[in-house]
Amino acid sequence: MQEVIKKRVKELFDNNTIVRAIGWENGEFFYDHTPAVFDSAADMDVFVYDNFCASNLSKYLINHCAPEGKTLVLLKPCDTYSFNQLLTEHRINKDNIYIIGIGCDGMVDIDKIRALGIKGITKITQNGDELVIDTMYGEKKCKKADVLLEKCLSCKGKKHMIYDELISENEDEMPQDASKRFDLVNELENMTSEERFAFWQNELSKCIRCNACRNICPACSCRKCVFDNSASGVASKANADSFEEKMFHIIRAFHVAGRCTDCGECTRVCPQGIPLHLLNRKFIKDINTLYGEYQAGETADQRGPLTDYTQQDVEPTFISDKEVK
Amino acid sequence: MQVNSEFKPKIVAFCCNWCSYAGADLAGSSRLSYPADVKIIKVPCSCRVNPLFVLRAFEKGADGVIICGCHPGDCHYSTGNYYARRRMTLLFSMLDYLGIEKGRTRVEWVSAAEGVKFSTVMNNFVSKIYQLGENVKLGDLRCRK
Numbered sequence: 001m002q003e004v005i006k007k008r009v010k011e012l013f014d015n016n017t018i019v020r021a022i023g024w025e026n027g028e029f030f031y032d033h034t035p036a037v038f039d040s041a042a043d044m045d046v047f048v049y050d051n052f053c054a055s056n057l058s059k060y061l062i063n064h065c066a067p068e069g070k071t072l073v074l075l076k077p078c079d080t081y082s083f084n085q086l087l088t089e090h091r092i093n094k095d096n097i098y099i100i101g102i103g104c105d106g107m108v109d110i111d112k113i114r115a116l117g118i119k120g121i122t123k124i125t126q127n128g129d130e131l132v133i134d135t136m137y138g139e140k141k142c143k144k145a146d147v148l149l150e151k152c153l154s155c156k157g158k159k160h161m162i163y164d165e166l167i168s169e170n171e172d173e174m175p176q177d178a179s180k181r182f183d184l185v186n187e188l189e190n191m192t193s194e195e196r197f198a199f200w201q202n203e204l205s206k207c208i209r210c211n212a213c214r215n216i217c218p219a220c221s222c223r224k225c226v227f228d229n230s231a232s233g234v235a236s237k238a239n240a241d242s243f244e245e246k247m248f249h250i251i252r253a254f255h256v257a258g259r260c261t262d263c264g265e266c267t268r269v270c271p272q273g274i275p276l277h278l279l280n281r282k283f284i285k286d287i288n289t290l291y292g293e294y295q296a297g298e299t300a301d302q303r304g305p306l307t308d309y310t311q312q313d314v315e316p317t318f319i320s321d322k323e324v325k
Numbered sequence: 326m327q328v329n330s331e332f333k334p335k336i337v338a339f340c341c342n343w344c345s346y347a348g349a350d351l352a353g354s355s356r357l358s359y360p361a362d363v364k365i366i367k368v369p370c371s372c373r374v375n376p377l378f379v380l381r382a383f384e385k386g387a388d389g390v391i392i393c394g395c396h397p398g399d400c401h402y403s404t405g406n407y408y409a410r411r412r413m414t415l416l417f418s419m420l421d422y423l424g425i426e427k428g429r430t431r432v433e434w435v436s437a438a439e440g441v442k443f444s445t446v447m448n449n450f451v452s453k454i455y456q457l458g459e460n461v462k463l464g465d466l467r468c469r470k
Contacts, residue, residue: 188422197424197462205469226377243384246467247377250419254376257415282422286415306415309407311397316410316432319417 013041019069054107058082081261081297082218101160103168151264154181213266253279258306343401345393351440359447372405
């Protein structure tokens with residue numbers, strides 16, 4: 001797949017369809033691919049696409065589109081939802097962008113492989129649904145399904161919502177079991193209020209306010225963020241205000257409510273391993289049950305649930321008066 | 326639970342300029358009583374209340390926050406309270422999900438003619454907050470014991 005994509009992008013550079021491409025290159029480690037901007041066919045030599053290209057490239061289009069000419073972007077199926085959402089919000093202009101939809105059969109979490117007790121990993125190759133892991137202590141194997149990223153466990157399907165061209169082998173494949181998506185949210189809802197508080201207190205206390213969840217989020221694309229402190233003299237320096245310290249996670253989740261495509265990047269990048277997607281999913285679940293099924297980014301011309309209403313909406317007292325568990 | 330007889334709750338009531346604030350006025354001029362713990366903040370419309378305002382009020386020491394607006398369908402700006410209704414439903418549900426007592430937040434629709442309702446709503450809400458006691462959870466959300 002990597003070579004097919006590389007060849008096609010080089011072709012597009014050569015016939016002047018595009019002037020820039022956004023993809024992935026090797027990071028510090030082989031399992032640490034980072035988003036990269038390629039400005040010529042020769043640059044594309046270092047392009048990579050394998051099991052570790054989890055990052056969603058949609059958001060990079062806001063700041064890294066070429067000033068003139070078309071910018072190519074490689075989008076996995078789940079990334080196309082974020083792309084549509086950015087189009088809806090007029091943050092990017094489709095006329096300047098050329099999308100190649102690329103197939104994906106799930107991305108791998110290196111930490112899950114390590115958790116299996118596999119150390120000294122030097123190379124990972126895929127063989128069917130199995131991963132062959134070369135380590136300093138010999139070859140190991142594991143099932144790919146066991147080490148998928150958290151976000152890939154509730155895959156939205158392999159179908160691209162928007163593209164100009166496809167390089168994909170499994171376009172029609174549906175996710176194995178998307179009904180599990182809200183399992184953890186349900187589990188939390190069924191706890192008592194005290195248990196839930198203990199759970200979140202434990203999780204949110206780990207937060208170091210690095211703002212990674214905000215910076216990676218394709219829905220968090222405001223030019224000026226409420227969490228930036230312009231007085232600090234350092235770009236994007238987090239406010240050290242006690243209000244923010246306490247409320248950061250509630251505010252962050254609320255700001256993307258109704259716009260979050262559930263891409264799961266927040267949880268993936270969290271250095272402290274906080275399951276932030278459970279906050280977003282709670283909003284998604286509430287929106288689905290109270291205001292009708294809604295998937296942000298499915299098309300670029302839908303109206304978000306929080307910028308819409310019906311006269312029959314439930315009253316907030318429905319929550320306030322709910323029986324206390 | 327130990328009942329602190331000294332506890333005096335601080336309650337913030339966001340009232341819309343067109344209905345609820347006038348309702349509060351009517352309650353006053355009709356000599357209906359409601360607890361002095363309620364501090365009214367006048368807003369142009371219930372949808373002016375950003376969810377952050379609610380959180381900010383709690384952070385500044387409020388023990389309860391109530392938002393009052395025109396009845397659905399009667400909004401001075403036609404649709405403001407419909408948007409407020411969705412926002413606040415989601416916010417309250419989230420606070421509940423995080424384990425914060427849900428009785429601390431409320432939305433009530435009070436028209437300019439409902440002085441009696443204003444006074445009843447406030448009396449009920451304040452007595453609820455007396456039961457719940459001081460708001461400590463939201464402040465402790467990120468402080469593991």
